[in-house]
Amino acid sequence: MSDEARWYVVHTYSGYENAVAATIEKAAENRRMLDQIIEVKIPMETVTEIHDSQSKTVERKTFPGYVLIKMVMNDVSWHLVRNVRGVTGFVGSANKAIPLSEEEILTLGIEKHEIIVGYEVGSTVKVIDGPLEGFLGTVDELEFDKSRVRVIVSMFGRETPVDLDFDQIEAT
Secondary structure (H helix, E strand, O other): OHHHOEEEEEEEOOOOHHHHHHHHHHHHHHOOOOOOEEEEEOOEEEEEEEEOOEEEEEEEEOOOOEEEEEEOOOHHHHHHHHOOOOEEEEOEEOOEEOOOOHHHHHHHOOOOOOOOOOOOOOOEEEEOOOOOOOOEEEEEEEEOOOOEEEEEEEEOOEEEEEEEEHHHEEEO
């Protein structure tokens, strides 16, 4: 059943995010709905604050007033979430909750997809897409968090670093 689960955004009273998340998780557990309410997250970011030349690292809510829920949307799960104290509603139109798209999920960093590439730093690769299609180069740097690779390509007798997406090159 978790194949049908999608990420939804729930609007809450500001400052109630932790209480809402805990209540939803507890209610899902008590009602044996853990197969429908899969995961509850409050997007956080780590920030270094500097006050009076003292630096301090703190966790801050990325979207205050919002909680993300991976759930199977049906009447029962909708009512469970909607009737939690502090929830003002789902993000969407009228009474229809709209799930996040794959692109939004990746942009927000909610789910990490493991990326396996057939090359490493120092490998010779061929550019298969973009303006440099057909060029050969050497992998200089891999950025898995951004799905980017820096390739050193020889153009006009000069070594030129080029940043490309993982799917724009292939191992030779």
